[in-house]
Amino acid sequence: MTVPSVTPLQVRCALLLQDEIALLDVRHEAAFATGHPLFAANMQAERIALEAEMRLPRTDVPIVLYDAGEGLVPQAADRLAALGYTNVRQLDGGLQAWQAAGYELFQDVNSYAKAFGELVEQRRHTPSLPADEVANLIADKANIAVLDVRRFDEYVTMNIPGSVSVPGAELVLRAGRIAPDPETTIIVNCAGRTRSIIGTQSLINAGVANKVMALRNGTIGWTLANQRLEHGADRRGGIGLFEGAQTNAREVAYRAGVRHLSVTEAGALAAQTNRTLYRFDVRDALDYAAGHVAGFRHYPGGQLVQEIDMAAPVRGARILLTDDRSVRADMTASWLAQMGFETCVLEGGYDGALEVGPPVILPKPDLLQRYRRPYEGTDVDARAMQAYLDWEYGLVDQLRRDGTHGFSVI
Incomplete structure (x- = not known):
């Protein structure tokens, strides 16, 4: 043809x-x-x-x-x-x-999500600590909690000693259980920069009383500082909202331009077939499998922000999120809206019949065709890790030269 x-x-x-x-x-x-x-x-x-x-x-x-x-x-x-x-x-x-x-x-x-993260850090001055300072705090048994916002399988592969797995969108939902003392300093880490920046800023935006800092450059920075990583850890954070979290998360979403829709209103949105609509359930996989609203694909909120080009490749599309506790959907929606998507959150929908079953997962490409991320695994060359960080540092200037992003950081 x-x-x-x-x-x-x-x-x-x-x-x-x-x-x-x-x-x-x-x-x-x-x-x-x-x-x-x-x-x-x-x-x-x-x-x-x-x-x-x-x-x-x-x-x-x-x-x-x-x-x-x-x-x-x-x-x-x-x-x-x-x-x-x-x-x-x-x-x-x-x-x-x-x-x-x-x-x-x-x-x-995931370049534009990473570029967006760098823009957030520049505009909001997201606080961070270098690896050596965090290592010293751990060694001194300081009043800190290290929260790892990557996927759980990434956490199991390697993690900061003593850290707890709290994948991205779960942060605001679970931080109050892990760090109930407002004097506890929360340190958020990922493998590199983006998810720790977004996670740290999520807690700050949601008004957590604790001091919140990112681990600068994540496990890459930790490795380049010759610090030791744990392997095979299985610590997960339980549910526990800090005071005002639900209200604050909704306010953050509102400030970002997110709209809340009833089931009927969401149906009217879906009926507009001249526009692309993505529907995502941003809870964890166990919540989703236990019962989810029909038509919603599972995509954990933190990964959705990081991998939005993979999840929703139609630029200019609409996105509708659902979460039975609302906090995860509101925080995820707030970021997607700042990235330029028309984003809504479904109100309710869990009172009727729900579908039960695990998420549908697309198989990954053949290993020979995949790009080896410099933050994957434990055998990455130090020069590759440093080159990756240097590339991330330059993304804000590249966004400026490109001029198409339309991001709006609140």
């Missing part, structure tokens, strides 16, 4: 106007990570049949495909057409034309 084309300028205009567009890089993830437009999402040509229905819920959404000269676009377009997608075009000249037009290329994966 002949695939109609659009110019890099037309794509850029759609992004600036916040029109709906799915700009898809159809190369392998490892190639995607070498450079791509800010709001591009990776969908390998051979995985389209596996991923498209979940990641592109509206079949007439504007889709623009590109590669870097590998000839993958016609194959990808054929596969999308076979699935019923009707508005598929290719980027005229591919990735080389984007770069030749003077537009920015961003490295790595």
